[in-house]
Amino acid sequence: MPGLSERLRAAAAEIWQAQHEHPFVLGIGDGTLGEERFRFWLRQDYVFLAEYARLLALAAARSPDLATMTRFADLVYETLHEEMDLHRAYAAEFGITPDELAGEVPSPTTRGYTDFLLRSASVGDFADLLAALLPCMWGFNEIGLSLAGRAAPARSAYARWIAMYSSAEFTALVEWLRDLTDRLGEGLPPSAEARLREVFLASSRYELAFWEMAWYRETWPR
Numbered sequence: 001m002p003g004l005s006e007r008l009r010a011a012a013a014e015i016w017q018a019q020h021e022h023p024f025v026l027g028i029g030d031g032t033l034g035e036e037r038f039r040f041w042l043r044q045d046y047v048f049l050a051e052y053a054r055l056l057a058l059a060a061a062r063s064p065d066l067a068t069m070t071r072f073a074d075l076v077y078e079t080l081h082e083e084m085d086l087h088r089a090y091a092a093e094f095g096i097t098p099d100e101l102a103g104e105v106p107s108p109t110t111r112g113y114t115d116f117l118l119r120s121a122s123v124g125d126f127a128d129l130l131a132a133l134l135p136c137m138w139g140f141n142e143i144g145l146s147l148a149g150r151a152a153p154a155r156s157a158y159a160r161w162i163a164m165y166s167s168a169e170f171t172a173l174v175e176w177l178r179d180l181t182d183r184l185g186e187g188l189p190p191s192a193e194a195r196l197r198e199v200f201l202a203s204s205r206y207e208l209a210f211w212e213m214a215w216y217r218e219t220w221p222r
Contacts, residue, residue, distance in 0.1 A: 049083060
């Protein structure tokens with residue numbers, strides 16, 4: 001029988017396929033994505049990363065053992081001290097200053113997604129937290145690996161984006177998270193798995209909505 005992570009992924013197959021086929025993702029893959037759309041994504045993703053670090057901190061605090069706590073604590077540090085620095089440097093290539101990133105207002109989708117993730121981490125149990133977190137890491141890795149199997153885009157910034165999310169290091173992180181999810185899923189009663197499936201589906205839908213948000217450069221109604 002497939003592990004819990006694979007069962008969750010199968011339940012969300014149509015949503016994930018829609019991500020692979022989204023024009024934003026395809027535009028990164030072939031290099032045709034307009035710069036303004038990518039700039040918008042960069043700014044919103046910076047907002048997302050700050051809240052994502054809070055999610056990882058909650059994961060460390062709620063971890064069932066010391067080894068898992070240590071891994072999530074390391075991820076918090078890496079996100080705040082390495083990934084966000086890289087994001088600032090990456091954004092600078094597109095003319096986005098650190099002050100602009102810091103002052104970015106979250107779009108409705110960004111606000112809804114991060115609030116959903118933090119609520120899942122705070123109100124649910126540790127398995128709920130993993131079910132909410134997994135589509136983000138795994139989805140980006142799956143997209144990165146898929147795009148890496150095609151001809152590299154001429155735009156170096158997009159080629160580096162693909163290389164980052166298809167890297168061996170990021171793939172290993174996703175495999176660790178999937179394995180952790182599978183171990184916690186062993187012997188779950190059907191009612192508990194059904195709850196986790198709904199969390200996973202909601203997070204997957206937000207992942208798709210995030211691409212859509214960046215494509216249309218979503219703003220709040222005035």
